[in-house]
Amino acid sequence: MLTITKECTVADIVSDNIKTADVFKRYGIDFCCGGGVSLAKVCNKKGIKYDVLFEDLSNVVKVKNQAENYASWNLDFLIDHIVNIHHKYVLDSIEILNQYVNKVVSVHGHHYTELLEIQKLFKEVSEELTFHMQKEEKILFPYIKYLVQIEKGEEVYKTPGFQNIQNPIQVMEEEHENAGDIFKKIAELTNNYTPPNEACNTFKALYSKLQEFEEDLHQHIHLENNILHTKAKKLEEKLV
DSSP states (O other): OOOOOTTSBHHHHHHHOGGGHHHHHHTTOOOSTTOOSBHHHHHHHHTOOHHHHHHHHHTSOSSOOGGGOGGGSOHHHHHHHIIIIIIHHHHHHHHHHHHHHHHHHHHHTTTOTHHHHHHHHHHHHHHHHHHHHHHIIIIIHHHHHHHHHHHTTSSOOOOOTTSSTHHHHHHHHHHHHHHHHHHHHHHHHTTTTOOOTTOOHHHHHHHHHHHHHHHHHHHHHHIIIIIIHHHHHHHHHHHO
16 A cells, blocks of 8 residues: 655555545546646645645545455456446447537527537547547557467567557547546536536536546546556566
């Protein structure tokens, strides 16, 4: 178990115990794309008292559920989890959210004009994520599983067309960052997913689902950036 200090990065803490993600989320601290920052720096940047944040992190249940200890999972198993849980969630939710946003815009868009921008941004991020996940499933993930097979002695290494794993990983992480930036804009436009007092149920459902989508996206990106990609790069270095 990681001992939390001011020098620990946000990513390291969340990698050690995924439940701490809820604490960082509550403080508005990015634990996926921008997770490589120390607690000292993030507290200074956001004006957060370190002792208060440390206490909240320390109060998180220390005994980890093995099912949530992602850093201990084999890479091929982690990939299957990402595809079956997070990729499926994204695809299923895009369909639902498109129905919500189109209906709310048609009824309320003339009054709440920010809905038009939200609709545009969600269309952009949903299309990008769909293509992004296809690339992961067809290129990056099969290569990582191939590395696992090599480590087991089941395959012989051959240089991939992209030369080394850093190249596709860099592209994937840039796209992760872009998706995160789009959702930051959506969160701002929705006043952190707070619907107007007079909002109808569909309006409320839209904002609630957008918030849920962003939260899942943060965990999804964290698993890839901070665990899968990091371990896969080390595995390739070991084998090649």
